[in-house]
Amino acid sequence: MYKISIALTFLLTSTTNVFASQPDVTEFLSVLPQYVDWAIEIDKQGQKTGKPLNEADLKLAKDVGVEHPEKVRIVYVEQVPYPYENRTLKQMGEKIGFIGEGITNNAQVFGYAIYVRKGYELDRPKMAHELVHVKQIEQASSLLEYSKKHLVDMAKYGYADAPYEAEAFKANEKYEVK
Template structure:
């Protein structure tokens, strides 16, 4: 059975340009299992406290290819969780641009739990984007391999051009006028 927990990288807002050197991900790959363990707990909490999807949301999740949309829970929080108490993960999050001064994480998938910052409008295109990430996690051979691939791809191509993000952004476009 596949583990279903979103990696740290699903909503990472990192960009690269011709003048920017992509971050070295070697160190982060070594601590990724710590993040996965923490994320599994966050997903379990979300499964207990989150709300089920309504009929329209279930339909969108099915349309983007989620195998088990009935398992998805929406969790509205003051801020999307991150393991700040773990100094190594905190440092890695800051180095890759996931957390830090001026960075706000509005929504993130943790397996079947989607955490959304209160006040952030998760409209249909953005919701479809998050559902694509749930689908990608369902399809992954393992969370660790999925996370490694996504991290390396984002370091290589930048956030917007990483393959998993490109797929999710296609859902944004498809649902833009629905």
């Protein structure tokens, strides 16, 4: 199982944290547009600096259902970005369990940019998981609407059982090397 990794795009692949009790997300929804504005900028940066998918990953993206796999970029970083400088967003991330002590965010989708922590192996099942999040974002009316739904669902069902994550975890299983 994974620990929670925000992905707001989210999402995040590889970290597990289930809410002990359902947090009231009302306050988070009010600051979510700030997060999404930040995430859009991070995606733009990733589009400029990231590596395009190789042939095998392009095929995987198409198989997963990504409409524009040619736009996906992989960005290797020392630490997956988060708007720590914004006090409100930092508190939101800590309260929800996206960031904080003991939580390692290994990979996160920000639109078409997938940020991956250096040293983390983004193997085929994990890549499929992240590509499912790319597909989900493509299918949403906006990153903000995707993020709202995902945040509310994680609060309601917990990380692993939230519908977007459940779909992505199915991809982990489907593409697991046996």
